[in-house]
Amino acid sequence: xxxxxxxxxxxxxxxxxxxxxxxxxxxxxxxxxxxxxxxxxxxxxxxxxxxxxxxxxxxxxxxxxxxxxxxxxxxxxxxxxxxxxxxxxxxxxxxxxxxxxxxxxxxxxxxxxxxxxxxxxxxxxxxxxxxxxxxxxxxxxxxxxxxxxxxxxxxxxxxxxxxxxxxxxxxxxxxxxxxx
Numbered sequence: 001x002x003x004x005x006x007x008x009x010x011x012x013x014x015x016x017x018x019x020x021x022x023x024x025x026x027x028x029x030x031x032x033x034x035x036x037x038x039x040x041x042x043x044x045x046x047x048x049x050x051x052x053x054x055x056x057x058x059x060x061x062x063x064x065x066x067x068x069x070x071x072x073x074x075x076x077x078x079x080x081x082x083x084x085x086x087x088x089x090x091x092x093x094x095x096x097x098x099x100x101x102x103x104x105x106x107x108x109x110x111x112x113x114x115x116x117x118x119x120x121x122x123x124x125x126x127x128x129x130x131x132x133x134x135x136x137x138x139x140x141x142x143x144x145x146x147x148x149x150x151x152x153x154x155x156x157x158x159x160x161x162x163x164x165x166x167x168x169x170x171x172x173x174x175x176x177x178x179x180x
């Protein structure tokens with residue numbers, strides 16, 4: 001089994017973990033079949049938080065997307081203190097909501113529960129953008145890729161964290177933030 005848990009060494013010089021695409025039988029779509037159709041408005045969203053600050057601080061909001069020319073683009077929102085966090089929250093929600101109004105078939109992809117939890121926390125903490133967040137949640141605009149991966153892939157790794165899953169498609173991290 002250990003030999004089956006690893007595939008051949010690839011040109012990137014790292015072993016790629018064994019994996020199997022699952023096709024679960026269910027009345028509702030699971031795994032990769034749960035992915036919605038692609039939209040030119042789709043966003044790929046991640047928040048980095050700082051739990052050591054009292055009450056926590058959501059200090060970096062990163063969004064990858066395709067611009068009007070179809071080119072890959074990136075936008076970040078920074079919050080170095082509570083006021084800047086509030087401003088980043090408002091700016092992100094306003095931008096994402098306006099984009100959704102322009103692309104009603106778009107989705108906001110994220111990996112795990114953290115992003116939704118953070119948005120709800122900030123919505124309550126600052127008393128802002130409740131209607132917009134509620135609308136996006138009720139319309140199922142947010143798509144948790146962790147659940148899709150977990151239900152759609154058997155992975156020869158100890159966890160389904162993004163750091164483990166990325167072993168399928170990229171070489172090892174060699175930056176100062178390899179573990180963060």
